[in-house]
Amino acid sequence: MRIVSVLFWVILSNYADRVFTQTCNATYPYSRCSSNLDCGCLPLTRSGNGGVCAYLNVPCTDLIPCENDNRTCTEARQVCVKHSRCQNIPLCYPLDMIHPNLCPPTTFRPSSSGSNNDLCETTTWQQQGITILGTNSTQPIWNPYDDDEFFVDVDETIYIVDYRNDQVIKWKNWNSPGEIVAGNGSYGSANNQLDSPNSIAIKKDGTIFVCDAGNYRVQRWYKNAQQGQTIIDNIYCTSLALDQEESLYIGSPGLIIKWPGNQIVAGGNDVGTKLNQLGYLPRIFIDQNQSIFVADEGNRVVKWTIGAREGIVVAGNNKAGNDSSQLNGPRSVFVDQMENVYIADTKNQRVVRWLKGLSSGTVIVDLKITDQYFDPISFSFGRNGNLFVLDKYIARVQMFTIDKNTCARG
Ligand SMILES: *[C@@H]1O[C@H](CO)[C@@H](O)[C@H](O)[C@H]1NC(C)=O
Ligand SMILES: *[C@@H]1O[C@H](CO)[C@@H](O)[C@H](O)[C@H]1NC(C)=O
Numbered sequence: 001m002r003i004v005s006v007l008f009w010v011i012l013s014n015y016a017d018r019v020f021t022q023t024c025n026a027t028y029p030y031s032r033c034s035s036n037l038d039c040g041c042l043p044l045t046r047s048g049n050g051g052v053c054a055y056l057n058v059p060c061t062d063l064i065p066c067e068n069d070n071r072t073c074t075e076a077r078q079v080c081v082k083h084s085r086c087q088n089i090p091l092c093y094p095l096d097m098i099h100p101n102l103c104p105p106t107t108f109r110p111s112s113s114g115s116n117n118d119l120c121e122t123t124t125w126q127q128q129g130i131t132i133l134g135t136n137s138t139q140p141i142w143n144p145y146d147d148d149e150f151f152v153d154v155d156e157t158i159y160i161v162d163y164r165n166d167q168v169i170k171w172k173n174w175n176s177p178g179e180i181v182a183g184n185g186s187y188g189s190a191n192n193q194l195d196s197p198n199s200i201a202i203k204k205d206g207t208i209f210v211c212d213a214g215n216y217r218v219q220r221w222y223k224n225a226q227q228g229q230t231i232i233d234n235i236y237c238t239s240l241a242l243d244q245e246e247s248l249y250i251g252s253p254g255l256i257i258k259w260p261g262n263q264i265v266a267g268g269n270d271v272g273t274k275l276n277q278l279g280y281l282p283r284i285f286i287d288q289n290q291s292i293f294v295a296d297e298g299n300r301v302v303k304w305t306i307g308a309r310e311g312i313v314v315a316g317n318n319k320a321g322n323d324s325s326q327l328n329g330p331r332s333v334f335v336d337q338m339e340n341v342y343i344a345d346t347k348n349q350r351v352v353r354w355l356k357g358l359s360s361g362t363v364i365v366d367l368k369i370t371d372q373y374f375d376p377i378s379f380s381f382g383r384n385g386n387l388f389v390l391d392k393y394i395a396r397v398q399m400f401t402i403d404k405n406t407c408a409r410g
């Protein structure tokens with residue numbers, strides 16, 4: 001490793017441009033380029049889109065303008081970059097601050113088609129959301145409640161689980177009225193009704209599973225059906241998720257059950273915050289290895305691998321808070337193929353990403369900056385990696401467009 005770095009250093013000093021152009025694509029300045037999130041891509045003045053992956057926390061006052069040609073630096077071990085956050089004119093950047101020891105390159109998984117394959121540890125999103133559903137305060141699109149959840153499928157069709165109105169609403173076209181796809185809008189226990197539903201999972205064939213919490217049952221509604229069937233009875237259901245084989249996982253106070261079979265696959269040791277326990281309202285996600293990720297009131301996300309007797313904390317630390325190692329009221333969790341964990345950190349009004357193995361996270365969208373009262377109770381990624389967030393405060397769905405360039409290939 002050390003030899004590689006030294007070699008890189010030598011190459012860097014001698015053939016700067018060539019190495020740099022390979023280092024990052026600066027079409028979008030400051031885009032992520034390293035596993036160190038304090039680094040960003042700065043455009044080199046001498047090479048088109050080519051950039052250097054630079055440590056960005058260098059005070060602007062330490063950077064001197066490039067020579068009059070705006071391309072060269074007289075000082076040894078410096079390169080001329082554009083750094084508009086500091087100054088409009090190109091500046092000389094110290095080579096030490098672009099050393100790969102400081103900004104280690106990241107290897108990325110290759111892209112492939114399908115949902116969420118564009119996510120990686122450097123992906124970024126536009127910070128200003130676009131409201132795509134629900135702008136009418138006199139007639140909200142649903143009746144917001146803390147336990148609502150939503151789901152965005154690969155077509156970017158949106159489903160909202162409307163707890164208070166006892167139904168599931170679907171928007172295939174964001175500009176048209178929604179269509180009720182489960183429940184009939186009045187609570188009850190008939191086959192065509194739901195009572196306080198709080199989560200759904202949807203199979204590829206369009207079958208919808210519903211946590212019918214108030215009826216203590218899990219319902220299955222086939223596509224276009226007028227009524228559902230009970231697949232599990234006598235359970236207070238808090239969350240649903242499917243694995244890649246389309247087995248269903250059901251969160252319930254203190255435990256997770258897998259259906260069919262109904263075996264307990266996580267928790268089962270009373271409600272609590274020990275590693276072998278789960279909270280009262282576990283929210284779940286299942287990854288491609290059938291590991292179960294649970295966000296609960298312990299202000300944490302725990303991972304249970306197949307057959308595990310206890311979970312491993314992968315985000316949060318049980319104490320509610322807003323520093324980067326803490327969560328406050330996590331309600332919704334998603335895990336990408338590199339095992340990075342995304343969480344709706346609801347009471348902190350942000351969506352965060354915890355890279356695999358790290359003990360702190362970074363904010364990927366900070367909702368209180370643009371909207372003081374944003375209450376993000378659920379989130380989901382669409383086909384292209386666009387981030388959708390359900391806002392309870394205004395009863396709306398906002399979309400945060402993915403910055404396509406930020407997931408480098410290689
Ligand atoms: C250098 O950049 C500044 C600011 O963009 C510009 O005003 C000036 O003309 C440039 N000089 C040359 C030689 O390109
Ligand atoms: C909002 O809903 C009210 C009540 O249904 C309706 O009169 C009004 O036209 C709607 N406004 C918009 C902008 O859709």
Ligand SMILES: *[C@@H]1O[C@H](CO)[C@@H](O)[C@H](O)[C@H]1NC(C)=O
Nearest residue numbers: 184185186188190191192193
């Ligand atoms: C919903 O279905 C129940 C039972 O079938 C029925 O009694 C009720 O009137 C229906 N409600 C609506 C709003 O259609």
Ligand SMILES: *[C@@H]1O[C@H](CO)[C@@H](O)[C@H](O)[C@H]1NC(C)=O
Nearest residue numbers: 321322323324348363366368
């Ligand atoms: C965390 O909360 C404290 C106290 O409310 C506040 O002063 C601080 O700005 C917050 N920090 C962040 C990163 O939001």
Ligand SMILES: *[C@@H]1O[C@H](CO)[C@@H](O)[C@H](O)[C@H]1NC(C)=O
Nearest residue numbers: 287288289291336337338339
């Ligand atoms: C799945 O398991 C394989 C083999 O143990 C491992 O290499 C891979 O990183 C795991 N992937 C995820 C998303 O956990």
Ligand SMILES: *[C@@H]1O[C@H](CO)[C@@H](O)[C@H](O)[C@H]1NC(C)=O
Nearest residue numbers: 025026027028049050404405
């Ligand atoms: C850099 O990214 C832009 C935008 O994604 C793309 O059009 C361009 O081809 C890329 N350039 C290189 C050298 O990869």
